[in-house]
Amino acid sequence: MHDPSYEVVVVGAGSAGCALAGRLSERGVRVLLVEAGALSVPPDVASIASLAATAPEHALNWAFRASLVRGHEAAVPRGRVLGGSGAINGGYYVRAVPADFADWAVPGWSDDDVLPYYRRAENDLDQEGPRHGDAGPMRISRPAGPLLADATRPFLAACARLGYPSEPDKNAAAPPGAGPVPTNAVGGRRVSAATAYLPPPWGAAAPGDTLAVRGGSPVSSLVIEDGRVTGVRLGDTTVHADEVVVAAGAVGTPALLLRSGIGPVDTLRAAGVRVRHELPGVGRSWSDHPAVFVPFRGGGGIGPDAVAGQAALNLDSGADPAGDLEILLFARPFAMDGPAHLMCALQHPQSRGMLAITSPDVADPPRLDYKYLRTESDRRRMRAAIRIAADIMRAAGWTRVAPSGDVLGNDVRLDGWIRDVLTTSVHLSGSARMGTDPDAVVDPQLRVHGVDGLRIADTSVLPSVPRRGPAATAIMIGERAADLVRP
Numbered sequence: 001m002h003d004p005s006y007e008v009v010v011v012g013a014g015s016a017g018c019a020l021a022g023r024l025s026e027r028g029v030r031v032l033l034v035e036a037g038a039l040s041v042p043p044d045v046a047s048i049a050s051l052a053a054t055a056p057e058h059a060l061n062w063a064f065r066a067s068l069v070r071g072h073e074a075a076v077p078r079g080r081v082l083g084g085s086g087a088i089n090g091g092y093y094v095r096a097v098p099a100d101f102a103d104w105a106v107p108g109w110s111d112d113d114v115l116p117y118y119r120r121a122e123n124d125l126d127q128e129g130p131r132h133g134d135a136g137p138m139r140i141s142r143p144a145g146p147l148l149a150d151a152t153r154p155f156l157a158a159c160a161r162l163g164y165p166s167e168p169d170k171n172a173a174a175p176p177g178a179g180p181v182p183t184n185a186v187g188g189r190r191v192s193a194a195t196a197y198l199p200p201p202w203g204a205a206a207p208g209d210t211l212a213v214r215g216g217s218p219v220s221s222l223v224i225e226d227g228r229v230t231g232v233r234l235g236d237t238t239v240h241a242d243e244v245v246v247a248a249g250a251v252g253t254p255a256l257l258l259r260s261g262i263g264p265v266d267t268l269r270a271a272g273v274r275v276r277h278e279l280p281g282v283g284r285s286w287s288d289h290p291a292v293f294v295p296f297r298g299g300g301g302i303g304p305d306a307v308a309g310q311a312a313l314n315l316d317s318g319a320d321p322a323g324d325l326e327i328l329l330f331a332r333p334f335a336m337d338g339p340a341h342l343m344c345a346l347q348h349p350q351s352r353g354m355l356a357i358t359s360p361d362v363a364d365p366p367r368l369d370y371k372y373l374r375t376e377s378d379r380r381r382m383r384a385a386i387r388i389a390a391d392i393m394r395a396a397g398w399t400r401v402a403p404s405g406d407v408l409g410n411d412v413r414l415d416g417w418i419r420d421v422l423t424t425s426v427h428l429s430g431s432a433r434m435g436t437d438p439d440a441v442v443d444p445q446l447r448v449h450g451v452d453g454l455r456i457a458d459t460s461v462l463p464s465v466p467r468r469g470p471a472a473t474a475i476m477i478g479e480r481a482a483d484l485v486r487p
């Protein structure tokens with residue numbers, strides 16, 4: 001007889017995993033939440049003004065190795081701590097737009113279907129109405145008063161002067177435009193899914209609690225018996241459960257499936273992993289927003305507790321009314337005396353990436369190949385975004401630091417400059433995507449195709465990267481998964 005210790009094991013205490021585990025334990029489900037990283041966030045990382053944990057050598061950063069374009073290597077940050085990437089991220093909290101859900105066309109995941117879950121997660125302190133929540137654990141606000149950077153009003157005024165519409169509420173499903181960024185920060189501190197959904201003290205369950213949290217070591221593989229997942233391997237031990245939900249993020253989740261023998265046969269064989277279940281879509285065909293920081297001077301200062309990403313212009317490059325470009329005012333310099341930036345990102349890219357493991361050993365990080373800007377459409381739209389950023393700087397009276405006018409005016413030279421400074425928004429999505437076709441990894445109930453007892457609940461399941469940052473959507477997925485696991 002199988003006598004599971006837990007009803008549900010959730011692997012990964014990130015944005016989605018914390019929301020899921022918190023909601024399940026509220027319903028009396030016996031849950032173990034396993035996190036590879038630490039169970040506490042130091043004060044310097046908890047400050048919304050800090051991107052300290054994005055440094056490659058930081059203990060809370062996985063710092064995965066990646067190729068962005070041919071010959072351009074980068075370390076890609078992901079949170080390795082309670083709260084996951086949401087505990088170290090930029091704090092921009094914007095939902096996917098209705099066009100994303102329409103494009104994905106997954107039964108049960110229309111904009112109308114998911115709206116209640118976005119609302120249930122949210123307590124918007126500034127906005128109300130039928131698209132907003134006022135009782136959820138994620139407190140959302142927009143920069144105001146001392147938290148407003150000097151550059152924010154001139155940025156919005158410049159966008160208006162150039163004829164772009166205003167979008168005062170970026171979570172209202174209105175046409176794209178320029179407006180303040182909703183932020184999961186209150187009083188200068190990040191509200192992560194861990195601080196929002198889990199009762200402290202983490203890792204030390206009180207008597208009667210149905211939630212246990214274990215940190216400090218990764219799940220190395222899933223235990224599969226006769227086509228069914230019955231538990232997870234954690235160090236030298238095996239933890240059994242009726243159901244395992246993998247929420248290890250869009251890098252950690254496909255890596256764990258691959259280490260467990262679930263994935264494309266060629267990838268598994270190349271890594272020396274025994275094939276347990278063939279699923280060609282694991283780690284394949286994911287997407288992320290390519291981004292370029294365009295530096296400027298003359299925008300003034302920013303308070304110590306203010307979020308860097310203050311306001312954004314979302315706009316249509318010509319073929320995407322839902323807005324395929326984003327220009328984000330990033331009002332804090334990276335270096336002490338450095339310039340502020342406009343971050344230009346391609347929000348609906350065509351290029352698709354690949355992820356593979358190199359061995360079955362959990363200590364060997366997966367390898368990411370973004371294959372950014374492979375299509376002329378992606379390159380053209382990225383050039384357009386940078387030129388629009390230059391127009392905004394001119395209209396705001398700021399001085400562009402780079403690229404020079406000669407480079408800006410020449411497509412070939414601008415492409416070269418973009419390759420040199422290209423980075424990623426770190427919004428990776430779709431590495432174990434949801435759907436009903438043969439390459440889909442999970443079904444619309446988030447169950448892994450062909451493997452019993454196993455679901456995935458994180459940004460891996462999104463069919464492609466949403467047209468806005470995915471943090472709010474990750475939490476929505478956690479909320480939704482709770483209703484799927486225990487209706």
Ligand SMILES: Cc1cc2nc3c(=O)[nH]c(=O)nc-3n(C[C@H](O)[C@H](O)[C@H](O)COP(=O)(O)OP(=O)(O)OC[C@H]3O[C@@H](n4cnc5c(N)ncnc54)[C@H](O)[C@@H]3O)c2cc1C
Nearest residue numbers: 012014015016036084085089090092219249252459469471
């Ligand atoms: C630096 C940075 C800035 C960002 N800024 C923004 C932003 O401003 N706005 C926005 O919308 N998005 C932003 N993002 C992206 C956003 O934060 C993520 O997409 C979102 O948090 C992903 O949620 P998730 O639940 O899918 O994964 P995560 O939150 O990454 O959670 C995965 C968790 O699983 C754990 N884990 C992984 N493998 C294992 C294992 N084998 N065993 C146990 N645990 C494991 C990880 O340590 C992590 O805690 C940013 C991301 C980063 C890294």
